[in-house]
Amino acid sequence: MRESARAEDLLDWYDRHARVLPWRVGPAARRERVRPDPYRxxxxEIMLQQTTVAAVKAYFEKFTQRWPTVVDLANAEDADVMAAWAGLGYYARARNLLKCARVVRDDFGGVFPDTHEALIGLPGVGRYTAAAVAAIAFDRAEVVVDGNVERVMARLYDEHTPLPGAKGVLTEYAAGLTPEARPGDYAQAVMDLGATICTPKRPACGLCPWRRSCAAWEAGTAAVLPKKAPKKVKPVRFGIAYLARRIDGAVLLETRPDSGLLGGMLGWPGSDWIEGEPVESPPIRAEWKTLPGEARHTFTHFHLRLMVKTALVPMDRQPVRGVFVEKDAFSPSDLPTVMRKAFDLARG
Structure with a gap:
């Protein structure tokens, strides 16, 4: 007979197998009343949105070393934060990061609010992030549902409704299991279970503390859950990136508008990205050379293929947009990934 899932069984497993993460206060430390830093x-949580733990670790360490408190981050220069974020993707998160830090500094005295209702009013903080911070940092009994939790719940209850339509019912399942005791540890435990045991492919059901409670394990359907609606085919957009170098080595860069993709980031001047032949829009008068190959990148909603053009320009030539950045002040690592790909094509 299948047993009912219990939060206590998962917490017992978490006490032994919790992942060690740079932003986490583990269960043993929490028992010693070490409290998580809400800022961390x-x-x-902002960095982990649509990004893997492996990719986030180095960025998190860099940010917390450079800006150890939310007030330090709030006081930072926008350009410095955007450059430190370069390569992590989904750049609206970085803009909202600064907005949120400044609201916490200015409206909350540099102290994060401790309830879901107050947290969700902060810039860039949605329902999931508010629930996660309230639960993990403040031990509020909030229902925390990310992709890992959705997968665990779909299998635990053998739910075959495809995502994203199943989100509501999966959240209801998660709410029914969320305990009043140790809700912060529990929220992290379910995420750890999904990340290490109840994985998308080849789940390790034999090691799962909820195996005897799992309807999908009993039915033999775990490997096909959660079901997902068919993905739409992503369109392809085309554009041009102009890489101009002055004879003293300075490079021509522009800061992209705050709104839209790569908003607020440094990049090469270029054309609009469209589903057709891009319109030439060179940022400076020069003899432009088209490089063989393309810089290709995939965003959430489309694939991008950039033609890369290069030019060497004299010292007295002025651009119609963008500014020249001195050679010693330019670092390719400050560029978002797609712009680094264009740079690598030009350099190679």
Whole structure:
């Protein structure tokens, strides 16, 4: 007979197998009343949106070393934060990161609010992030549902409704299991279970503390859950990136508008990205050379293929947009990934 899932069983497993993460206060430390830093919890949750733990670790360490408190981050220069974020993707998160830090500094005295209702009013903080910070940082009994939790719940209850339509019912399942005791540890335990045991492919059901409670394990359907609606085919957009270098080595860069993709980031001047032949829009008069190959990148909603053009320009030539950055002040690592790909094509 299948047993009912219990939060206590998962917490017992978590006490032994919790992942060690740079932003986490583990269960043993929490028992010794070591409290998580809400700033570190919030920062990690923003960074982890649509990004893997492996990719986030180095960025998190860099940010917390350079800006150890939310007030330090709020006082930072926008360009410095955007450059430190370069390569992590989904750049609206970085803009909202600064907005949120400044609201916490200015409206809350540099102290994060401790309820879901107050947290969700902060810039860039949605329902999931508010629930995660409230639970993990403040031990509020909030229902925390990310992709890992959705997968665990779909299998635990053998739910075959495809995502994203199943989100509501999966959240209801998660709410029914969320305990009043140790809700912060529990929220992290379910995420750890999904990340290490109840994985998308080849789940390790034999090691799962909820195996005897799992309807999908009993039915033999775990490997095909959660079901997902068919993905739409992504369109392809085309554009041109102009890489101009002055004879003294300075490079021509522009800061992209705050709104839209790569908003607020440094990049090469270029054309609009469209589903057709891009319109030439060179940022400076020069003899432009088209490089063989393309810089290709995939965003959430489309694939991008950039033609890369290069030019060497004299010292007295002025651009119609963008500014020249001195050679010693330019670092390719400050560029978002797609712009680094264009740079690598030009350099190679």
């Amino acid at each position: 919890v919030w920062l990690s």
